[in-house]
């Protein structure tokens with residue numbers, strides 16, 4: 001197994017209409033040996049291009065790619081000791097599943113007995129033994145997805161590359177496959193680079209996550225770090241669901257003034273955000289850090305917002321509540337036990353120990 005390193009990678013495409021498009025701009029990172037690293041970001045941010053440069057399917061404009069100790073800038077994809085699983089599975093329709101699984105090894109002139117043994121092992125790991133003599137068209141989406149993973153496993157590569165492998169599956173199957181992929185990672189002890197636009201998939205699968213936007217790496221961190229300490233507003237708004245609320249505000253000593261309220265910040269936040277004193281800021285607060293005061297034993301004196309709710313959505317155990325603060329619409333996620341109703345006045349407590357401030361520019 002192996003680590004993967006990007007050193008100042010730039011990738012430009014020549015686009016007929018737009019001219020030069022910079023898909024990846026000066027990306028540097030290291031994927032540790034046996035790590036499950038996830039690339040996440042909106043569509044078009046450069047995730048697939050980055051993965052294809054690891055695979056060697058795309059050549060970087062400048063910079064270096066290493067797999068293990070080896071500089072692989074000019075190494076052909078088939079000599080990089082990687083296996084890639086694509087979103088559309090890319091199975092050969094005229095071959096049986098067994099032939100699909102063995103195809104890569106047959107091309108490498110692996111002896112038949114060895115190919116059979118590897119197919120049987122992968123089939124057992126993925127519980128697909130009963131599918132081996134079928135054709136791809138006879139399989140469901142989830143089964144095809146397993147075969148695509150199986151085809152990577154039989155190659156026993158140093159690095160697995162996954163490009164949005166679950167996005168064609170329905171929601172329930174996606175959750176099930178997510179758990180299976182985590183188990184598979186532990187079992188194989190492999191280095192995995194996994195690309196998705198879905199922040200929930202990224203948070204649940206990744207040991208570390210690379211957040212990308214517009215071809216640039218925004219932050220590389222564990223799921224906990226991304227959630228607790230996003231390095232900018234993009235990351236803060238991308239990680240978490242519903243996303244963090246952003247409210248226009250001004251900081252004045254320990255007072256944070258929004259259009260409709262004044263909040264008193266805890267001392268450690270005042271110290272942390274000293275540089276913003278007297279300035280316009282963006283006040284970030286996550287929906288789950290807004291609480292319905294009815295449920296609190298003791299009514300907090302500060303940081304309570306009295307408002308009328310515009311909309312209340314029931315999620316079962318929780319409610320999503322929507323209300324305005326000046327021009328800013330705010331979303332809260334509170335326990336269903338609060339029994340809040342739309343159009344009724346409520347008091348909401350903002351947990352400012354969890355708030356963040358951002359530069360508005």
Ligand code: ADP
Nearest residue numbers: 013014015021023042043044045046047048049
């Ligand atoms: P993602 O996988 O994050 O959705 P991509 O890596 O596919 O993003 O694309 C990143 C950017 O590069 C996009 O602007 C896309 O249009 C552009 N791009 C990707 N491949 C090509 C190509 N072969 N030719 C021109 N532009 C491309």
Ligand code: MG
Nearest residue numbers: 044047048049
């Ligand atoms: Mg993509």
